[in-house]
Amino acid sequence: MLAFPADGVPVRQRLSADDRRSAIIDAARTLFARNGFRGTGTSDIAAAAGCSEPVIYKHFASKQALFAAVLEDSASYMKERFLAATQGEDDFLDAYVRFVRSLAHDKRAAELHRLRYLAVTLTDEPEIRASLKAMVAAWQGGVRAAVESAQASGRIRADVAVDSVAMLFFGLAQAAGFMSAIEGEDALAGFPRHFDALVELLTPIQGGTG
DSSP, X not given: XXXXXXXXXXXXXXXXXXXXXHHHHHHHHHHHHHHOSTTOOHHHHHHHHTSOHHHHHHHOSSHHHHHHHHHHHHHHHHHHHHHHHHTTOSOHHHXXXXXXXXXGGOHHHHHHHHHHHHHHTTTTSHHHHHXXXXXXXXXXXXXXXXXXXXXXXXXXXXXXXXXXXXXXXXXXXXXXXXXXXXXXXXXXXXXXXXXXXXXXXXXXXXXXXX
């Protein structure tokens, strides 16, 4: 990072270890999402993060470890967004759907969609596989909690299996990533209506027995 003192001569600021690590992860996330794992070199990441390659390896043992850290950071970001969107809401499921809708124009969420697909091709790397499994488990846990809450309130049908519904929502999220990888981030804009349609299918029919 460069600072410009009164004499106009740029001086490189020294970041803390945590800030430097965050800067590397931010740069790596964007480059991995744009160019793929194999298409992104650590020299590219270092240039984007404003550091040298040896500095990257002070924080991460390998490029694979860096990719795993990017997945973990992205999962933490999504968890924070999810908790902020659902905290204090009486209708957990509707809050979840609003959260999904808000991601349609979130650049960082679009990067995460692409990173998930990249990660699937790299599951032979133990670190990446573990990070991906943790990400999926956390995501499905949040969806299950939303479905259980909605069933308890009568918001959705009581006869549907929670795990099956969670998997349907997960499938839609995966489809969003697939389409954004093919057609770009604009493809995400249409996905909130698909989530709305799924919720509608799960809603008890007025006067019915579901």
